[in-house]
Each structure stands twice: as structure tokens, then as C-alpha cells.
Amino acid sequence: MNFEEFNLDPSIMAGVKALGYTTPTPIQVQAIPPIMQGRDIIGLAQTGTGKTAAFVLPLMQHLLKLPRGRIGAAIISPTRELAEQTCEAIDELGQKTGLKSISVYGGVSMDQQIRRLRSGVEVVVACPGRLLDHLWKSTIDLSHLEVLVIDEADRMFDMGFLPDIKSILKCLIKPHQTLLFSATMPADIRRLVQETLHNPVTVQIGHSAPVASVSHTLYPVKQHLKTQLIIAILRCYDTDSVLVFTRTKHRADRLAMQLKREGFKATALHGDLAQNRRQAALDDFRDESIKILVATDIAARGLDVLSISHVINFDMPENTDAYTHRIGRTGRIDQRGDALTFVTSADAAVVREIETVLKAPLERRTLKGFNYSAPAPEIAPARVQRPLIRRRVSGQGAGRN
Ligand code: AMP
Numbered sequence: 001m002n003f004e005e006f007n008l009d010p011s012i013m014a015g016v017k018a019l020g021y022t023t024p025t026p027i028q029v030q031a032i033p034p035i036m037q038g039r040d041i042i043g044l045a046q047t048g049t050g051k052t053a054a055f056v057l058p059l060m061q062h063l064l065k066l067p068r069g070r071i072g073a074a075i076i077s078p079t080r081e082l083a084e085q086t087c088e089a090i091d092e093l094g095q096k097t098g099l100k101s102i103s104v105y106g107g108v109s110m111d112q113q114i115r116r117l118r119s120g121v122e123v124v125v126a127c128p129g130r131l132l133d134h135l136w137k138s139t140i141d142l143s144h145l146e147v148l149v150i151d152e153a154d155r156m157f158d159m160g161f162l163p164d165i166k167s168i169l170k171c172l173i174k175p176h177q178t179l180l181f182s183a184t185m186p187a188d189i190r191r192l193v194q195e196t197l198h199n200p201v202t203v204q205i206g207h208s209a210p211v212a213s214v215s216h217t218l219y220p221v222k223q224h225l226k227t228q229l230i231i232a233i234l235r236c237y238d239t240d241s242v243l244v245f246t247r248t249k250h251r252a253d254r255l256a257m258q259l260k261r262e263g264f265k266a267t268a269l270h271g272d273l274a275q276n277r278r279q280a281a282l283d284d285f286r287d288e289s290i291k292i293l294v295a296t297d298i299a300a301r302g303l304d305v306l307s308i309s310h311v312i313n314f315d316m317p318e319n320t321d322a323y324t325h326r327i328g329r330t331g332r333i334d335q336r337g338d339a340l341t342f343v344t345s346a347d348a349a350v351v352r353e354i355e356t357v358l359k360a361p362l363e364r365r366t367l368k369g370f371n372y373s374a375p376a377p378e379i380a381p382a383r384v385q386r387p388l389i390r391r392r393v394s395g396q397g398a399g400r401n
Contacts, residue, residue: 006032012060015093016053025050030203032058035179040200042193043181046328047152049205052089055149055179059123060094062147062177068098069120071142075149076128076165078156079298080105080275081282083125086151090123099123104140106130107275114139128156128164135171145176153182153189154321159298162188169196183328184321214311214327214337218351218364221342224376226314227255229342231262232370233312234292240309241285244294245326247315255314256294266292297322313341320353 001024003016024032027045035041035058045051059073066072077083080103087103094101101123102116110133117124117140124131124140134140150156156165178197182189193200221229234242246252249270256268267290269281284290297317317323327339341362343351355361366372 001029006036006057008057008061009064009097011064011096011098012057012093014096016057018095019092021053025054027051027203027205028054028057030205031055034201034203035059035177036061038177040177040197041179042197042200042202043179044183044185044202044204045181046183046205046324048328051181052086052151053093055151055181056086056089056093059147059149059179060090060097060099063099063122064097066122066144066146068122070144071121071124071140072144073123073147073149074131074142074145075123075125075151076131076156076168077125078127078152078159078161080107080127081278082152083127084279086125090125101125104130104134106133110134110139117141128161128168132164132167135168142172143174145172145174147177147179148172150178150180153180153192154184154186155298155325157186157188162192165192183324186321214339216327216339216341216354216358216362218341218343218362219367220364221344221372222376223344225372225374226342227258228374229367229370230255230312230314231259232367233340234259234264236367237310239291241288242292242310242312243308243326244292244312244314245317246294246296249296251315252294252296256292259292259294264292265290266294269293269295271296271298297326309337311337311339313339316341316343316347316350319350320357323350323354324357 003013003021003024006024008016027043027049031041031043031051031054035055041055043051043054045054055075063072075083075086077086083103083105087101090099090101100121102113102121102125104113104117104124104126106127106129110130113130113134117134126134131140135142150165156162178200180189180193180197180200219229219233230244244255246255249268249272252268252270256266259266267281267284269278269285273281281290281293285293294314311327313323313326317326323341327337351362
């Protein structure tokens, strides 16, 4: 199948060509025709499958038929980074359409967003909290909305956004087409689908197993040796861009600093950083001036950097879904990737879960020449340790994301 068969407007096809897309991905083949027919869609697909273009292309086709200067489509995203990326995809694919989009999220000036909204846009890509703020202040007009996209619904549920989504849905009075994308289908999302979507078409790419173009390896290691092991691995493996996941913001900061001290071009990405620092970290990672990004789960959501060669789970993800999301950052379209996961004895249950989903045992590897039996650092006597503990508590840096 090729893109011509979708009969997209020539102005949209110009964007497809400019981005160098020649063949639609499986999710695009399955999702674009029913979306163009106006059907509601449940898209079960991970990032890296081409799902953004799967909804952006038919959505733009629809918007071209509508009057300009009013919001015809809204896309709800779990994170600012994903909102920005989606907006960029719209700008690039729609470069010849004249359609205007805006990203709307918290942590930045509301006034600036209001000015942009007043100047007339056709698509808004928004995080739930800030979108609600605008709705409650009547600074956004969704009364002409024709298409609503709920992107990465499972992640929004994980982040506690479900009540916000429901409040947003209550504000949408006009009947509209709803497209819901999710890598997994937890019970609450299933319920949301039943309550919200009308006779939806389900489009599923694979199932929620991690992408097949990724090799999965486990590195059993004691907790206290993880930092030395990652340094040794980064020194001896041929890596391009590496995304490292830690369990907490504090661990992300600390590991990024330790890697920098060892001479690696590394930085941290997590939700405590100001928006401009997060964006700078992402930009540096994209243009490869930073080679190692140490991130928490939520901060790395939707991260679209095509050249990620390795994902390293410095800390085991909480469950298979989180593993799938993390691993989805590598092995993207037409590329291969490697996923390395550090496991301690406490991680056995999640490992079993992942092996069940992958339907195969994961390969366990050890790094040649690495001293796995190095002792844990001695614990200092309580008198010396006290000020350290106090500093940690006042820093409050160990929360998630
Ligand atoms: P997504 O799953 O939407 O995050 O897309 C992952 C990456 O695939 C993005 O960089 C897209 O630009 C790219 N992509 C999307 N559709 C295609 C296609 N048909 N051919 C090649 N690359 C694509």
C-alpha cells in the first residue's frame, strides 16, 4: 500500500513527501481509512509505530473542509514533551496546508497561550490540567470541535489524569469523533471507552508486547554495583544515544552527575526541572550534543529520538506495561535497538511477568572482567551519617518523576 491510496489532499501529501515517508506503517494502513470515514477509533499501538501520523493525517484532511480560525480538533497528551512533539508533527506534515496548531500545557505563561488562541488556530494539543484551566476561564472555545484525540490514554491514567479527562469530556457539548490511542488497555481505560466512544473500530498493532526489533538482555547485579556496571558497559559497548531509566528523580540526578564526572556527555530529565531545562535536555539529546539521557518514566514519555541505540533500565520498571513503554523508545521504525535491564534479587516477579508477555526467557548476561563480588561500601557510624540524612530529607528530591 502507498500513501496515494488514502486520497489525501495534495497539500497534506506535500508534507508526507517532505518528511520522506514512502510506505504507510501498519497502524497507518489500518487506522487512516476508518478515521477518514468519521468512525471512532481505539488504536492499540505503542509510540514508534507511526501512530501520530495515523491520526494527524486524516485529522488534517477533515480540518481542511472546515472554516479557518476556530478549533476543530483537540489532542490530549499526557506530557508537555509529547504535546510539543505532536505539535511539531502537525506543523511538519501540515506545512503546506496553512493549518495552525498550538500546544497548551502548564508551567508556562497562560497569557501567551491566550493570545495565540485568540489569534485563531485549528488544532490544539494540550495536557489535561492546563486545558481545563482554559476551559474554566473560558479562554478556549471548543464549541466547534469535530475531532478529539486522547493520546497515550493508559499513561494519562497512570499519571492520575482520568478525572481531568472526564471533566474535559463533560465540557464538550457538540457531538464529535473520538480517537483513543493506548499501548495497553487497563480496566479503567476500557470503561472510559465504553462510556465515551460510539461504535468504535479497534485497530491493534501486535499486542502490548515490547517491539520486536529490540534485543532484550538482563544484567543481574547487586544494587550497590549498578553505577560501576553502567559505567563499565558504556565504556565497552558501542553505543550511539543511550536512554537510561531510574526509579526516582533523585536517582536520575545523581546518576547523571556521576556519569558526567566519569567524562560522559550525560544529563538528567525529570518532572522537577523547569520547562526550559527539560526542553534544553531534549534538544541536546536530539542533536546529539548529549549522548546519555538519564530519565524517569513520565519525563521520557513519547520521546521521539530516532537514533536511540540503547535503553538501559538502571532500575527495573514497575510492571510489564512500563517496560513496554520504556523499550518503545528504541528499535523504532526500520531501526534496531538494545534493551539492557539491571536486575537485583528483588526484581524476580517483574522479570517473570515480562518473560510471560515476550513468551520467551530473557537472556541473562554478565560483563566480562567486571568485579561482581566487590563489597558494598561500609556504612559510616551514625554520628557521621546524621547530617547526610538531614540533607536528603530537606532536599525532597527522591519523589517519582
Ligand atoms: P510515532 O509512533 O508517531 O511516535 O512515530 C515514530 C517515528 O516514525 C516518527 O519520527 C515519525 O516521523 C516516523 N514515521 C511515522 N510514519 C512514518 C512512515 N510512514 N514512514 C517512515 N517514518 C514514519
